[in-house]
Amino acid sequence: GDSVTQMEGPVTLSEEAFLTINCTYTATGYPSLFWYVQYPGEGLQLLLKATKADDKGSNKGFEATYRKETTSFHLEKGSVQVSDSAVYFCALRLTGGGNKLTFGTGTQLKVEL
Amino acid sequence: DTAVSQTPKYLVTQMGNDKSIKCEQNLGHDTMYWYKQDSKKFLKIMFSYNNKELIINETVPNRFSPKSPDKAHLNLHINSLELGDSAVYFCASSPHGGLSTDTQYFGPGTRLTVL
Numbered sequence: 001g002d003s004v005t006q007m008e009g010p011v012t013l014s015e016e017a018f019l020t021i022n023c024t025y026t027a028t029g030y031p032s033l034f035w036y037v038q039y040p041g042e043g044l045q046l047l048l049k050a051t052k053a054d055d056k057g058s059n060k061g062f063e064a065t066y067r068k069e070t071t072s073f074h075l076e077k078g079s080v081q082v083s084d085s086a087v088y089f090c091a092l093r094l095t096g097g098g099n100k101l102t103f104g105t106g107t108q109l110k111v112e113l
Numbered sequence: 114d115t116a117v118s119q120t121p122k123y124l125v126t127q128m129g130n131d132k133s134i135k136c137e138q139n140l141g142h143d144t145m146y147w148y149k150q151d152s153k154k155f156l157k158i159m160f161s162y163n164n165k166e167l168i169i170n171e172t173v174p175n176r177f178s179p180k181s182p183d184k185a186h187l188n189l190h191i192n193s194l195e196l197g198d199s200a201v202y203f204c205a206s207s208p209h210g211g212l213s214t215d216t217q218y219f220g221p222g223t224r225l226t227v228l
Binding site: 036042043044045046049087089099100101102103105106108 | 117144153154155156157158161163168169203205207209215216217218219220221222
């Protein structure tokens with residue numbers, strides 16, 4: 001079945017450090033890929049998305065490139081801030097799958113001064 | 114204005130009780146969803162409705178019954194609550210059903226604690 005695998009957390013970084021959160025997927029067909037962020041005590045918010053191979057999604061300094069050859073969608077940011085501390089979820093959705101999102105287990109990011 | 118709202122935000126109840134969680138979206142979207150997030154943050158879809166019609170029904174105990182009185186509302190009723198039902202329940206909506214690029218907008222969540 002379709003699945004998303006994320007690196008386990010928590011990931012702890014110092015402010016201004018480089019961030020990578022790995023995400024790989026298994027899917028039949030050609031999924032759209034998403035990163036959602038959940039700040040403490042809040043619901044999920046869409047961070048970025050990519051709908052086809054080689055697309056790059058970007059938002060708020062975060063980027064992820066849809067790599068079909070490695071079935072990956074790794075999240076990166078060049079310089080993290082304390083305010084980026086949150087849980088990050090990678091997700092996929094297949095066309096015609098009833099618009100169902102399949103999520104990874106989430107990766108908690110803690111950014112310290 | 115809150116786009117997707119849920120009530121209550123917190124719900125504490127005893128085993129065996131029946132409870133409901135309400136969800137409303139003011140975005141004019143056609144499709145609404147319920148997700149369950151367990152204590153390890155694992156997030157899984159439960160149901161999806163498109164224009165008041167059930168389109169996704171994952172393997173969920175039949176104690177859980179979604180109700181959609183109109184396309185702006187999707188309520189979740191849970192009968193005979195069990196300890197394992199303790200979780201955060203998220204409602205979401207998206208403009209249309211079946212389009213793979215549709216963005217889902219999430220509510221703030223309802224934390225259910227069953228004692």
